[in-house]
Amino acid sequence: MRGEAIDQIFVRTKHWLLSFLTNAPDWAQQVASSLLNIAAVLAVFMTLFALISVLERKILGRIQNRYGPNRVGPFGLLQPLADGIKLLIKEDIVPVRADKVVHFLAPIMMAAPTILALGVIPYGRNMTAFAIDGGILFFFAVGSATELAVFMAGWGSNNKFSMLGAMRAIAQMVSYELPLIITVLPVVMIVGSLSPDAIVEAQGGYASGFAPRWFVFTPWGAAAFILFFVSGLVESNRTPFDVPEGESEIVAGHMTEYSGFKYATFFLAEYFGMFAVSGLAVTLFLGGWHAPLPWLEVIPSYIWFFLKLGALLFVFVWIRGTLPRMRVDHVMGFAWKFMMPMAFTCILAAAVWHYQAHGISGWLWSLGIVLVVYLGLSRLLNTRRNLSTRTYRFAE
């Protein structure tokens, strides 16, 4: 089959490359296989990083009614190259009273987990770089290490703005990690597995011949997807949740004392984190590498994955271009008062859907549950009804 040949071209290329090593010892083959996977993931996402950094500025320019980068290369496409050279040859400044080791390790600790997290996502049929049974758990286990990195950056810089930024970042990341993980639970519950490959497999096939079985098309899935996406937005510290680096308040938060290539590493970690969280959202809710319609399956699976990833990344940029930054206390209150109850509701709605045998009655029941809780919460949390004089607790 020709379609399959194109679909599996990367997998077969890898097998072909490994076939040169058939006489080598077992461990050498394993190392070579892992290195090939790592090289592929890094190459793809470095390219995507370069591409998205210029595209983001282009889209933001479009939203703000200006041109965006258009000097370097055709349509400004070589801009990332110029930026990279600029950042590489900049002076690396380390404050005199900084904690040198911690200051140096922080950017590395920030970037490494995001690259690790990218490994467990299935990019296409048989295309998972690091397929383990507890892939989802692995994703969150390594993801939680970035909090420590933010802290190291804040503490190591020995600067009050860095410190304030780190405290804000940790408070925010810890709060939103809960809804992020709880919204994954309904999917894990329905599929009965923590492996990303099994989750994508469960979303294959088409109901009544054309409708894809993606989880986003169920009421609980749609609600969980939105909650997951918002939490992911917070975890990657992007607008409107970029209070940790709010430049009008605390310079650049934990990145204040970083320059040159170390700053670029933070920048890279932010984008890789964005890719990882979007990739997981695609895997969990948007059917992974499955095509949206049966007759579109001739297009290779990895193209579908990256199309969906691109769509989510565009939403990231779109939100950045249109929404202003939220206030710190509002960000935290939103997590605990709205996101958490909604995330728990998703679990309940998914359970009801499951026990009604995934049928139409279960669909309606779960829609009802999600809607009732959503309306109730928005009623309860509506603070506009009784406006009064604002009282300040600490600034009197």
Add this chain to the structure above:
Amino acid sequence: MSASAFVVIAIVTVAGALAAACLRKLIHAALCLVVAFLGIAAFYFLLGAEFVGLVQVFVYVGAVAVLIVFTILLTRREDEDDVGFNWGGVIVALAVFGVLSWAILKTTSLSIAPPAIEALTVKRIGQILMTDYIWPLQCVGVLLTAALIGALVLVMEEKR
């Protein structure tokens, strides 16, 4: 292969733990503790307990270490003042070490070869937790809820 891996991981873990106990700056000690936690997770991976290893990273590095670090952030940065040698700590440490070695040496099952068991998948862990170990699980849940409410009560005091 696994024997040499054991030695390497053991050296890293013990070095991390020693550094956590000996370093002057609190913050360095906390970060070295993270190294020790990661070493223990590596042991679990070496033993084939993938799930436990991941949970070890998730809970200890992601939650416990962040909690410790956050607590340090909220305290004042102290200049190193020599507190002298703590003999009480040495006695407690020796006592704990003695009890642990006594317990390990008394265990008879160590000399028996482990029976071949099927690989423990996440699904089976879930099933066992929800059937055989349901009561311990519920008790832990109640304990954690009580701790959470206790923490809330402590914070509420401030407002009065």
